[in-house]
Amino acid sequence: MEKFGFSILKARHINYDSNDKSIAEYISEREPSFRICIECGCCTATCTTGNFTRFSLRELQILLKRGENESVREVINKCMLCGKCTLACPRGVNTRNVILLAREAFQKRLKNAV
């Protein structure tokens, strides 16, 4: 057992403690419904962008909450703001505003969000 070890390759793990969660905080302060997502994926299922390219709003939201901002910064611009996800969301998350705020936060170059 002692040979199993506990080390994780740095590139593999989410370093939650040191990751920058400021983008998620920025969104959550201005759009509190960002907090109530239950990861059901209904938004992604209905998403036109997601059907043609690698784009999952559910995934992007959770990545922001974990501070994995770099994997979101470019991708989030793919959204066409059609708002179908907002219609489908069973929790009433204002998904459209979440995207707009995320873009805004990235533009404001919060901390590490270069």
Added chain:
Amino acid sequence: MPEKKHIAVIGAGAAGMEAAGQLARSGYLVTLLEKDGQTGGHVKDWYHLFPDRRDSKEVIEYLKKQAGHKNVTLRTGITVQRLEKNNGSFAIKTSGDGEIKSDAIIVATGFDLFRSERKEEYGYGIYDNIITSADLETLFRKNEIRRHNGEIPRKVGFIHCVGSRDEKVGNVYCSKLCCITAVKQAMEVKKHIPDARVFCFYMDMRMGGAMYEELYKESQEKYGINYIRGKLSEVSENIENKLVVKVEDTLAGRPLKMELDMLVLMAGMEMSKSGLDLARSSGLQTGENRFFAPADHHFGSNKSKTDGVFYAGACTAPMNITDTISHARAAAADVIDYFRNQES
């Protein structure tokens, strides 16, 4: 007992029948009121029950024995319109200008199933091969699981949380029973059609009850039921008359499309219309979920805010049969306690 106390029980489903029977056996007189022509509520429409797949007929038999006590007067086809309280006793105004006097009341008006056509994008009432969990029970009973064109379905999907946990239909609460019902029904489909492939589309598998998790495991192990974590966005029908579902397979992180022969919508539970009418006419309080609000969530789950009016069963929250029967017994105990306090 100087004079026999009289209790009116409104609703002759599982809760009302059990509560009536318990009170009758303790020597009280009970009038059991039912709006429909017969007793048994939703249970009589069900086939096998989770977790042990007992035939619902056995439960009905038990309930009929309970409510069949000589102290119980059953009156069917009667709608309660209003409850009035005067000097500690009640006058129950019923349909046809009737009035029933009682010393206490147990409200057991139960639930209504969510009308799945309200979730329009799920296609119920639009496409032929979309049915509800309740419809499927009827098909099981008839031993006739067929598509609209008479074919045996080879690929069947179950959609969890239809009308539950969904703000878009105004129900934020979990109906508690649909997950385990889907597990049970999925296994039942495999029993009827051994070569069928069965898929459950869920948001969370809520397996909180006794033997639920075991049944879930059994469904995977012995029946090969497939579970896909993703909430359905919409259903459509293709030119071959197959149903096409779209979800995000959230665990794989990609959109998933699948063709199915038959789709079963797991309809949630809502406060019954008759319960809501009674709440409005008689000033009984309801919660945010529209079910009757108990006087206290810890110590008074059977009590209303009106002294002498008690609740039993699924008129207070989504509840399975086991819990409903326990809740009804507790309501009977609360009524007996209420009379005891009046004497002292």
